[in-house]
Amino acid sequence: MSKKLLLKDAHIEGIRYFDVYRKQGGYNAVEKALKMTPEEILEEVKTSGLRGRGGAGFPTGMKWSFLAKPEGVPRHLVVNADESEPGTFKDRYLMEYIPHLLIEGMIISSFCLGSNASYIYIRGEYSWIPDILEQAIEEAKQAGFLGKNILGTGFDLEIYVQRGAGAYICGEETALLESLEGRRGNPRLKPPFPAVKGLWERPTVVNNVESIAAVVPIINITGAEYAKIGVGRSTGTKLISACGNINKPGVYEIDMTITVEEFIYSDEYCGGIPNGKRLKACIPGGSSVPIVPANLLLRTINGEPRYMNYESLADGGFATGTMMGSGGFIVLDEDQSIVEHTMTLARFYAHESCGQCTPCREGTPWMYKILKKIHSGQGTMEDIDLLWDIQRKIEGNTICPLGDAAAWPVAAAIRHFRDEFEWYVKNPELSQKQNYGLANY
Numbered sequence: 354m355s356k357k358l359l360l361k362d363a364h365i366e367g368i369r370y371f372d373v374y375r376k377q378g379g380y381n382a383v384e385k386a387l388k389m390t391p392e393e394i395l396e397e398v399k400t401s402g403l404r405g406r407g408g409a410g411f412p413t414g415m416k417w418s419f420l421a422k423p424e425g426v427p428r429h430l431v432v433n434a435d436e437s438e439p440g441t442f443k444d445r446y447l448m449e450y451i452p453h454l455l456i457e458g459m460i461i462s463s464f465c466l467g468s469n470a471s472y473i474y475i476r477g478e479y480s481w482i483p484d485i486l487e488q489a490i491e492e493a494k495q496a497g498f499l500g501k502n503i504l505g506t507g508f509d510l511e512i513y514v515q516r517g518a519g520a521y522i523c524g525e526e527t528a529l530l531e532s533l534e535g536r537r538g539n540p541r542l543k544p545p546f547p548a549v550k551g552l553w554e555r556p557t558v559v560n561n562v563e564s565i566a567a568v569v570p571i572i573n574i575t576g577a578e579y580a581k582i583g584v585g586r587s588t589g590t591k592l593i594s595a596c597g598n599i600n601k602p603g604v605y606e607i608d609m610t611i612t613v614e615e616f617i618y619s620d621e622y623c624g625g626i627p628n629g630k631r632l633k634a635c636i637p638g639g640s641s642v643p644i645v646p647a648n649l650l651l652r653t654i655n656g657e658p659r660y661m662n663y664e665s666l667a668d669g670g671f672a673t674g675t676m677m678g679s680g681g682f683i684v685l686d687e688d689q690s691i692v693e694h695t696m697t698l699a700r701f702y703a704h705e706s707c708g709q710c711t712p713c714r715e716g717t718p719w720m721y722k723i724l725k726k727i728h729s730g731q732g733t734m735e736d737i738d739l740l741w742d743i744q745r746k747i748e749g750n751t752i753c754p755l756g757d758a759a760a761w762p763v764a765a766a767i768r769h770f771r772d773e774f775e776w777y778v779k780n781p782e783l784s785q786k787q788n789y790g791l792a793n794y
């Protein structure tokens with residue numbers, strides 16, 4: 354059984370409210386941290402090995418140590434709660450059920466970074482969650498954990514909740530900052546990174562909800578103890594939101610030592626595939642990461658079991674492996690059509706492109722158009738090659754990672770399932786009536 358750090362109290366009735374959360378030891382980490390120096394907290398986070406839980410897996414302690422500290426310039430912490438990656442809903446779970454964990458993590462992190470005004474930027478579609486967060490903020494304030502002179506330490510902190518308007522691109526950190534400043538969410542060129550020039554050109558740390566929540570157990574148990582959980586550079590626990598063709602969709606906290614096979618088939622997690630169907634493929638890290646066929650998902654190229662952690666999922670590079678990403682685990686059974694699935698994703702990315710870069714603005718709708726043509730039985734073999742060519746021209750040639758995110762699913766689908774694309778071309782009448790999955794798998 355995986356160790357629980359973030360969700361250990363999630364089952365307790367009323368844990369959303371301050372009194373219940375406090376009774377379970379909530380805000381003890383704030384009391385402990387405010388007796389430490391910011392440098393000591395930073396050391397704990399570095400020692401923990403915590404890596405960003407939003408998708409990139411960048412070491413959190415390292416990001417914090419990059420924060421510029423020019424004399425007299427305010428600094429900010431911004432929590433990225435714009436969880437829009439298809440298949441990803443673990444931050445929603447945290448904010449909805451245990452909002453105080455995020456607020457507690459923000460107080461500690463803000464103290465460490467020297468932020469007196471910190472922000473939660475939340476996606477517009479999570480319309481009911483800002484009220485939950487604002488209530489938690491108010492409760493924490495009433496109890497003296499927020500506002501002026503917190504616990505008599507002289508540290509002041511206000512936390513503001515800002516709603517997005519429902520644009521995927523605003524989850525990209527610089528687009529998020531643009532939106533927070535009141536402009537259209539267009540990504541900025543990096544460098545400068547937000548740690549140097551972020552919100553209102555001030556040094557800013559942007560971290561995912563889960564990353565900031567993880568700071569609470571790190572302070573409670575120490576960074577060294579946190580680092581003992583997990584394996585290699587995949588320390589601590591990770592929330593996985595599992596969906597698709599599984600018996601038990603939901604949010605699971607894993608300690609990154611379990612195999613992918615165990616995660617899919619054991620009753621503790623996904624509980625297997627409904628109706629005894631076979632596993633066809635999986636996208637383990639949210640829609641942007643490469644899709645992997647079952648054989649490569651369960652075993653690496655060397656025949657070793659694949660594990661649910663950053664290194665093992667990426668083992669074999671893009672040609673064979675995939676990525677941990679945001680932990681949005683999407684399972685596809687034998688009846689699913691990869692062409693249809695890829696087309697749906699292509700439509701999403703084409704719709705969400707902000708339009709600043711030509712390869713992304715022009716390439717994403719073009720890929721969708723070709724996929725639609727192939728899916729409807731009107732495609733040609735040349736269309737498959739053209740699709741491959743377009744995705745290659747997008748990857749690496751754009752301002753922000755949305756371009757790559759749109760290219761990778763197409764690349765991986767063609768790489769691993771080219772025969773399926775060809776089936777759609779060779780069987781135009783059949784492709785109108787049934788999916789390749791049903792006909793041939």
Ligand code: L3W
Pocket residue numbers: 405406407408409411416419435436437438441524526546547548559638639641642676678679754755758
């Ligand atoms: C200062 C340097 N800071 C890097 C910081 C940087 C950022 C973090 C990671 O994209 C990925 C993307 C999605 N000085 C720095 C530095 N940083 N070098 O480190 O940066 P980066 O560029 O590796 O990634 P990113 O731009 O943050 C994130 C993928 O995650 N993804 C996620 C999608 C959506 C969600 C969601 O809905 N929750 O996560 C899924 O795979 O495609 O590749 O903070 O500033 N020298």
Ligand code: SF4
Pocket residue numbers: 522539540705706707708709710711713714751752753754755756
């Ligand atoms: Fe906008 Fe796409 Fe360029 Fe990102 S890659 S800045 S979404 S056009």
